[in-house]
Amino acid sequence: MSEDLLTGTKRLSRRGFFSAIAWGAFTAYMLALGAVLTRFFYPKILYEPSQKFRAGVPDDYPKGIVNESLKKAQRVWMIHTEKGIYSLIAICTHLGCTPNWFLENNRFQCPCHGSNFTLEGDVIAGPAPQPLFRAKITLAADGKIQVDKAITANRPPQRDEAPFVLKV
């Protein structure tokens, strides 16, 4: 900006105008570069099991049983209680180890630091700071159960409602 000495008005000089354009272009370029680099580090294809998977039909999961058939491949337990079927993610909320189900104790126990969880996923012992997560669970048009581990909830009342519990 330069000041007109006679009128006292400020006007943009030619140099200031081009300088603003140059710095503006440079700033825009650096911002775009930052966005490009950030996007670059997000892979478009993952060579690992999908977060979404089909988990059979509701009749595969009788009431009162913790089904461990999907634990190795998908790291979830399929559990059928009075409230419905839910898919509990087998990742300890303490440091990410895999807890085990002990029928005789009626609880999940983590081998790493001894966190214990109820059937609902609530912490009853050990260092875990929050309950186990439940994955989104819905019934697809073909009657199969569809689970999406990317969408989760671990606290009531949210975790006891659709889409985190499948009413049957």
Place this chain on the structure above:
Amino acid sequence: MNRVKDWKRVISESFIWRSVFRHGYPDTRRNKMLAVSTNVFLHLHPTKIKERAYQVRFTWCMGGISFFLFLVLTVTGLLLMFYYVPDSRRAYDDMKDLTFVVPFGSVLRNLHRWGAHAMVLSVIAHMARVFYTGSYKPPREFNWVVGVILLVFTLLLSFSGYLLPWDQLSMWAVTVGTNMARATPFLGHEGPFANVLGMAINNDARFVLLGGTIVSQSALLRFYVWHCVGFPLILVVFLSIHFWRIRKDGFSGNL
């Protein structure tokens, strides 16, 4: 004996020698100082230094030892790269080969491993010494900040290298370590305010670190590249600033 001296003089006064070293034979005060200030490897060091500021009892030489260990780790790490492939199907076997099959591989691996442990310790000892002697005070307060950045990158190098043997210890250490990123405010899917930016397991900070949702091939490759190229490059930039600032701010001590 005179013959050796004659040859030394002939070589050090030859055209080729003088084209590399622009100063005369360092036997005068001026030439001794020029020998330091005109050498790219030595010029970060002052040409003159007070003896009292250079006592091992005062400095512990911990910065120098840290830098020496960084050089050892760079050389041994470069040699390890000739036999190691960051492929999840063979990384563990390559590590075993390096330990039991490659000539002197065991020495190389252990130098790299113990050097890494020693560097973490010496950097922390360096930091403690600077703290206890009050050498972080003005005009050296900026260099303390650069030093903290160097400490962070030393720890990052240590952590990223831990995954590369690809054994159970590595897997779970990095599983636990990257799980901390889940709890990042705003950017981690289990952290506070995760819902503001719509964070999930397949788009949060941990996902970017691992290149996926589990510690697998893409995580191994990412950690390998950061460990071997990314972090060392960034470290060298800050290392240069660190050395340059010692030169410019002067040594502390009983001056």
